[in-house]
Amino acid sequence: MKTVFVVSLLFALAASDTDMEKKFHECDEETGLTLSEVTEYLLGDDAENDEKATKYMMCMFKQQGAIDGEGHLDMEKVRLSVNNYMKTTDAADDKEALECVEEKDTAEETALAVGKCVEKRRAELTSSK
Structure with missing residues (x-):
């Protein structure tokens, strides 16, 4: 029974990674940007690039x-998104990353x-490895 649970969990994790990659690709197409460009923009400080990264x-x-449907963020789902993204650096549930989730005046x-x-x-964690 434990084996079935572990195998199911592994398939769920693999599916979520594939699903996340698909979502990245869809946003690449929608915005005309790649994830690496957005990463560069997010680490920089340029208003024009901030607008692109926001999209x-x-x-x-x-x-x-x-x-x-009204354009409002569900902060709990944002936390879940952050947690899923941080899994790419083996840092799921990283408290500092989860503390980043603070609501501002607008969703953007x-x-x-x-x-x-x-x-x-994420850059701090990957540079310390």
Whole structure:
């Protein structure tokens, strides 16, 4: 019985990784950006690039079901999205990354702030390995 559970869990994790890659690709197409470009933009400080990164982040949160029909962010789903993204650096449940999830005045401001904070944290973790 334990084996069935473990195998099911592994398939679920693999499916979620594939699903996340698919969502990244859909946002690549929708925004005309790649994930590596967005990562570079999020780590930088340029207003024009911030606008582009915001569109990508809003797309990702929409793909993850974290934005409702009125354009409002569901902060719990944003936390889940951050947690899933941090799995790519073996840092799921990283407290500092989860602390990045703070609501701002607008969904766009929140998406950009979360993206910048999480990407900075992810860069810190990958550079320390």
